[in-house]
Amino acid sequence: MTKIIFYLTVFILLCMSKLHAQDPSIKTEKPKQSFESEVKSISTKIENITKEEKSALKTEVEAINVELENGKITKDEADAKKQKLADTKAKNIEDRVAVEQENLKNLIQQKVDGKIKATDSTHTSYTFYFPAMKVKNKNDKTEKRTTSQFVLAFGANNLVTNKAVANSDFYYWQSHFFEWGFTENTRIFKNHNLLHLKYGFSVMYNNLCPTDNRYFVTAPNSQTNLEVFPYELEDSRFKNVYLVAPLHLEFDFSGKKSNYGNSSFSTHKSVRFGIGGYGGFRIKSKQKMYYNIDDDKIRIKTKGDFNANDFIYGVSTYLGYKETSLYLKYDLNTLFENNAVDQNNISLGIRFDFN
Template identity: 55%
Template sequence: MRNLKIYLATLVCLFASKIYAQNSFENRTKEIASKIEAVVKSEKEKLKIQVEEINVQLSENKIGLDDADKKKKAFAEASAIAIEDQVAKLEEELHQIVQDKVDGKLKSVSKDSSASISIKFPKDFFEKKVNKGEKRTTSQFVFAFGANNLVTDKQVANSDFKYWKSHFYEWGFTSNTRILKEDNLLHFKYGMSLMYNNLRATDNRYFEKNGAQTNLVASSVHLDESRFRNVYIMVPMHLEFDFSKKEIREDTDYFKTHKSWRVGLGGYAGFRIKSKQIFCFDDNIGNSVDQKIKGNYNVNDFNYGLSTYIGYKETSLYLKYDLQPLFENNPVDQNNISLGIRFDFN
C-alpha cells in the first residue's frame, strides 16, 4: 500500500509537469517525433501482414515466385509512399514549431522556471524493475534542424543562397553500443536517417538544367518562394565520447547514457531519393500559384560526408559536410554544409 501511494503521487507530479511543459519547444518536438515513429511502426506492421499473406499463397502454390516478388515489391513501394506522404505533413508542423521558436513564441523548459518536487522512494521500490543502465546497447530517436548552404571554392562567404532561410531537417533512429564492458566513455553510434536539404537562391533565381550541367538563372517573374530540395536516406556512424558517470549501487556498476557532455565524430553515406523545386508567385491575373517540379537536376545519386556533434545530455550542436559535390558535372564543385541543433531522445 505504501508503494502504491508513492506511485500515485509520482503520477500526479508527472501530470503536473506535463501540463506545465505542454507548450514548450522540447515537448512539441517530442510529440512530432512520437507521431513519426507511430507512422513508421504502423506502416511496417501493415507491410509485414501483407508479406506474410503472400508467403502463405506461395507455400500453397497459389502464386509463383516471380509473382510473389512483384507483389512484395509493389506493397513495399506503396508503404514507402504512404510513410513519405504522412511524414511530409508532419514536416510542415516541425517547420512551424521551429519558426515559432525563432520568433520567440515557444520557450524551452529550464530548471529555473520549473517547479521542483522531491519524492523519497523506499530502497526496494525499484527492485523488480529492469534498469536501462544495464543494457550495453540503447536506442534513440534523432531529430535535427538548422541552416544549410553550399561551399563554393572552399568558402561559404558571398553565397548564392540565403543563409537563414536555407535550412535542413533530419530525423531517424540510432543504436548506441558501449564499446568497453567496464567503461562508459566510448560508444559506437549507428542507424538510419532521412535528410532534407533545402536551398533558397538569392536575387530571384532558380536552378535550370542545361544538358549535363545545372545553373542558377534569373526568373522572368517575381518569385515569393524559390526552394531547391534534395532528400536522402543516409546511414550515419559516429564514435561517441559520453562523459556520463557510472552509478554504483550495492557494489554493482550501472552505466547510463546522455546524462552529461557528449562528443560525436564520424560520417554518413547513402543515396538520394528525390529532388524538386518549389515556387510561389503571382500570375498575370493576380492569382497565387504554388508549383512543384520534380527532376534529378544532375544531382549526384550517391552521397557521403563527415559529421560531428558536441552537446549536453540530449541536445547537441551539429555540423555536417558532404564530401560528394551536389552536382555531377558542374565545372565548379559545390558541397553541401549544414549547421544546427540535434536532439537524441532515448
C-alpha cells in the same frame, strides 16, 4: 585469497581433530564443549544474520512503497529512502558477521592451544555457510550495453563554393535542413562508459533558396546553373532528399549511476561528443517556384535529377549535453555531378537524441 586460506585452515584443523580422536594412543582431557559444535554454531549465526537483515530490508521497502502509493512521498524521495536502507542493511551484515568471524578466529586459537576437545561424538560431518555481504534489490535488472534513440535535427543549410560559404548564392536563414531517423548506441567496453558506437539510418532534407530572383536550370551540357526568372518570385526553393546510414564514435561522460548499492552505466546524462560520417543515396529532387501574374498566383513544382549526384557521403560531428547537441555535417562529394565549379552541401543546426 585471505578468505580461502582462512577456510582451508578451518578444514585442516577439523580433519586433524578427527584423526586425533581415532588414535587410541592419544589421550586428552574432555572439555565442556566440542570444536565442531562451536564452528557449526557460528556458521549458523552468520547465515541467520543475513536472513534477518534481508527480511528487515524487504519489510521496510514495502512500507516505503505503501507511502509512495498513498502519495505521502515522491518517487525521488522513495528511491532515496530505499537507497539509504540498502546501505544500512549491508553495513549491518558486515559489522555483525565481522563479530562472528572474530569469534571463529578465537575458537581456532583455542583449538590450537588444546582447550577444545577433538570431536563431537554425535556429529560426523558439517556444512559451513559464509554468505556474501552484498544485498540485492528485487527490482535489479540486467544492464543493456545497447540502447535505441530517435534522432531529430534541423537548422541552416548552404553550399560551400570555392571552399567558402561567404558571399553565397543562397539565403542563409531561408535555406535549411531537416533530418529524422533511428540509431542504436552500443557501449564499446564492458566495464568503461566513455566510448560508444552510434549507428542507424536517417532521412535528410536539404533545402536551398537562391538569391536575386534566380532558379536552377539544367543546361544541354548537363550542367545545372542559376538563372534569373522572368517574373518576380515570391519564393524559389530547391530540395534534395537522401536516405543515409550515419556512423559515429561517441564520447559519453555520463559515468556510473548507483542503484541500491549496485553500480551501472548511464547514457545521455551528461556531456556528449560524437564524430563520424554518413553515406547513402538520393531519393528525389524537387524545385518549387511561387510567383504572381496580375491577380493569378502561379505555383510550379518540378521533379527531376537536376544533374544532382545520386550518392552522398560526408563527415559529421555533434557536441552537447544530455539529448541536445550542436550538429554540423558536410558533404565530401559535390551536389552536382558535372558542374565546372564544385559546390558541397554544409549544414549547421540543433540535434536531439531521444532515448
